[in-house]
Amino acid sequence: DAGITQSPRHKVTETGTPVTLRCHQTENHRYMYWYRQDPGHGLRLIHYSYGVKDTDKGEVSDGYSVSRSKTEDFLLTLESATSSQTSVYFCAILSRGAGYNEQFFGPGTRLTVL
Amino acid sequence: AQSVTQPDIHITVSEGASLELRCNYSYGATPYLFWYVQSPGQGLQLLLKYFSGDTLVQGIKGFEAEFKRSQSSFNLRKPSVHWSDAAEYFCAADRGSQGNLIFGKGTKLSVKP
Numbered sequence: 001d002a003g004i005t006q007s008p009r010h011k012v013t014e015t016g017t018p019v020t021l022r023c024h025q026t027e028n029h030r031y032m033y034w035y036r037q038d039p040g041h042g043l044r045l046i047h048y049s050y051g052v053k054d055t056d057k058g059e060v061s062d063g064y065s066v067s068r069s070k071t072e073d074f075l076l077t078l079e080s081a082t083s084s085q086t087s088v089y090f091c092a093i094l095s096r097g098a099g100y101n102e103q104f105f106g107p108g109t110r111l112t113v114l
Numbered sequence: 115a116q117s118v119t120q121p122d123i124h125i126t127v128s129e130g131a132s133l134e135l136r137c138n139y140s141y142g143a144t145p146y147l148f149w150y151v152q153s154p155g156q157g158l159q160l161l162l163k164y165f166s167g168d169t170l171v172q173g174i175k176g177f178e179a180e181f182k183r184s185q186s187s188f189n190l191r192k193p194s195v196h197w198s199d200a201a202e203y204f205c206a207a208d209r210g211s212q213g214n215l216i217f218g219k220g221t222k223l224s225v226k227p
Contacts, residue, residue, distance in 0.1 A: 031213050040123075042204055042217040043158075050212060058214065090157060094213040100165050101146060101213045105158040 003027045004106035006091050012112045019078040021109050023091030025071075031094035032074040033103065034058075034066060036087040043090065049074055081113040116141050118207050120218035127195050128226045135190040135221050137205030146208035147188040148215070149179055153201045161203075164188060175199070200225045 003026035013019050023032060031050050035043040035058075045058030047066040055066050063085060067075045078085055091106040117140045127133055139145060146165050150158040162173025169181040179190045188205060205218040 033214070040219060042219040043206075043215075044217070045214055048212065048214060056212075096213075100163065101208055102148075102160060102163060103213065103215055104160070105150075107157045 004091060004093055004104060006089075006106040006109050008109060009107065010110045012114065013081055014114050015082060016080050017113075019081050019111065019113075021076045021089055021091075021111070023074045023076070023106060025074075025093050027093070027095075028071055029093040029095060030071075031096075032068065033092040033094070034064075034074065034076045035090045035092065036060065036085075037090060037108075038087050046076065046089075078111075081111075083113050085111065086113045087111060116145075116207070116209060116216055118205055118216050118218040120203075120205055120221050122221045123219070124222045124224065126224040126226060129197050130194050133190075133192045133195045133199070133223070135203050135205075135223070137188045137190065137218060138186050139188065139205075139207045140186065141207060144181075144183060145210075147179075147181060148206040148208070149173065149177070149188075149190050150204045150206060151175075151201050152204065152220075158204065161190070195223075195225055197225045197227065199223060 005024045007022045033048040034046040037043045044060045049055045049068040065077045089109045092103045095102045119138045148163045149161040152158050164171050164181045202220045202222045204220045206215040
């Protein structure tokens with residue numbers, strides 16, 4: 001499982017509430033990613049990080065912010081949650097070797113915004 | 115725009131039958147290509163990957179995939195499906211140096227006894 005944990009695993013919140021999801025890795029990988037998964041859409045990249053304090057937007061970044069103050073933790077924040085952000089959120093890390101990249105995924109966080 | 119297309123939303127096969135799941139990509143150059151599997155309520159598990167070289171790649175659980183540049187395809191195959199293969203399958207392509215993946219929308223596989 002590449003040492004990736006996500007917390008919380010399930011969360012129910014109300015519209016307008018701030019929410020922070022945490023991704024933690026134990027193997028010192030430089031690159032980390034946040035995706036959301038919705039039926040009929042597959043997985044879509046929200047934000048990614050290529051090092052401490054280095055982040056960039058993905059294809060569905062509106063309404064989300066991220067922070068990475070240390071290598072092992074990548075936080076995803078919904079400043080003011082909306083019902084459209086009800087989704088399953090996956091964190092991933094990038095494992096690099098000679099001539100290959102592989103992403104490994106965490107177990108996911110199911111977020112419901114009422 | 116770069117994209118990955120999985121034409122089949124849902125496929126049903128009988129246990130023991132062969133399987134082929136389709137994946138097409140639209141990229142300027144040959145990307146890295148991946149197949150992931152997701153069982154209900156679970157995360158994604160990497161089945162196999164293609165980077166270069168031999169166009170027929172072997173993966174875990176008896177799966178293989180063939181890269182065909184002329185067709186921009188990377189179809190997943192298995193000669194004999196087991197009931198435990200019922201899951202959702204995602205094809206993905208690596209956008210470039212940052213390792214960002216673009217995913218297809220997935221194909222849900224059901225297996226009939």
